[in-house]
Amino acid sequence: MNQQNPQTGRAGSDASSHRTINIHQLKTVCSSCSLRELCLPMGLSQEEVEYLDQLVYTRKRIKRGENLYRAGDPFGSLYAVRSGFFKSNLILEDGRDQVTGFHMPGEIMGLDGIGTDDHTCNTTALEDSEVCVIPFARLEELGHQVRNLQKQFHKVMSREIVRDQGVMMLLGTMRAEERLAAFLLNLSQRFNARGYSHTEFHLRMTREEIGSYLGLKLETVSRIFSKFQEEGLVSVQQKHIRILDTDGLKRMLGQAD
């Protein structure tokens, strides 16, 4: 399909019209990617990462609102967020819908598809985004040659399991305020790890999507944002969030009840 080089068959007419991406691609192989320490290559040696460069050569732009894949699509690749922001959600036969995760740069998407060779959730860009395509068969292949890559991949999957269990904990035991506090702290920490401010950021998702993820209704999310604001914990202006009292938010979590 979308080869790494632009349709070589075409004459000059739209050679460039098609995208300058090639050049861009050269700059963004794993070995020189700024997300290297957050993404699949985490912990690999320079030499090992260079192997990865052969594997991850296709990138794909997804516009805001578009799906990267849908439940039921055949699984072929994993995707690393290169830039932008995604959500994943599940839809039940009866129409119920639950956001199962938000994904930011460096995070791997599509792990759900390995088990059945079909994706089991939908993944949608919440802003114009770009992903690195990791053909899974080739990842397994390469893992075979680069032992540390194999190990690293296992760790990525395991961490995803642990993350999901954390969400189960949140949904199973926490009250609405605690859930939202935990959510904000989690975002804060992840932005921080990517070199962004951990006290001030832009929410890419709607109140409804936050609510869906946290098992709450959008009105409840809105009310709690207002409450946190009254209490001086955060400042909220639509999607712009400023955390004023990180410790205060943390304290919300500590109290079993």
Add this chain to the structure above:
Amino acid sequence: MNQQNPQTGRAGSDASSHRTINIHQLKTVCSSCSLRELCLPMGLSQEEVEYLDQLVYTRKRIKRGENLYRAGDPFGSLYAVRSGFFKSNLILEDGRDQVTGFHMPGEIMGLDGIGTDDHTCNTTALEDSEVCVIPFARLEELGHQVRNLQKQFHKVMSREIVRDQGVMMLLGTMRAEERLAAFLLNLSQRFNARGYSHTEFHLRMTREEIGSYLGLKLETVSRIFSKFQEEGLVSVQQKHIRILDTDGLKRMLGQAD
């Protein structure tokens, strides 16, 4: 106690001074294990499974109430349930506790530990049980030689992710009755896959553990069992469950609200 063999002190057994278990072990290598099609070897060829036999040679008995591992324990092995029944749970600093899963024969436990080299949850036997110990370093090693084992292992991890996302869905969008109906149907289906009755079984866990898993209080679980019984969906006597109307339970799930 119910050790299948007396302690190794027995004379003459020096060569196999190591335990009469050996005999037992021979009978229960993966290649001749009745759980073969449910467990890690699923889908592997006879020859491939025989490789696994070199790997999985230790088994371990865990008595009811004992932990297989605890959060924070160093991770070294995965465990396949050979017989019995387990639960996993997470405990937050503030004491909150959530059951994150129940495990029955053929299921793999310990995947949470790969990411950090420490277990992140506790896993406890709910009845006297036995597990097959799968040293993880050797599994990675062997996966390197037996490609299909590698693939199979990846599928196991991926399915665990999908399972967890199903639980997120349950906790995030379902009402109490739906949660319990889904829980019963899930158990039913898993018992069925193992050759047990799918309409009649024994719950190994308490109402509190069910509630913890489903994000409900034990009283709520109890009330809903009573309600289901009144409605003729199930017959409940303490931990003994008989499902009288599977379709009725399924119908509970279909209705978005």
Add this chain to the structure above:
DNA sequence: CGTTGCGTTGAATAAGGTCAAATAGAGTGG
């Protein structure tokens, strides 16, 4: 045969959900 842990049931309460209305922004087309 009392103790202990687990399960059931009832009544009161609180946390979130539902419904409805008002407001605020972002994007669009004139």
Add this chain to the structure above:
DNA sequence: CCACTCTATTTGACCTTATTCAACGCAACG
């Protein structure tokens, strides 16, 4: 640039669901 539209958000009033608190029953066990 402005009016208009559409969607997201906020807020209030009321309602439903599950929790809390408390009492009691049951079965297993020493």
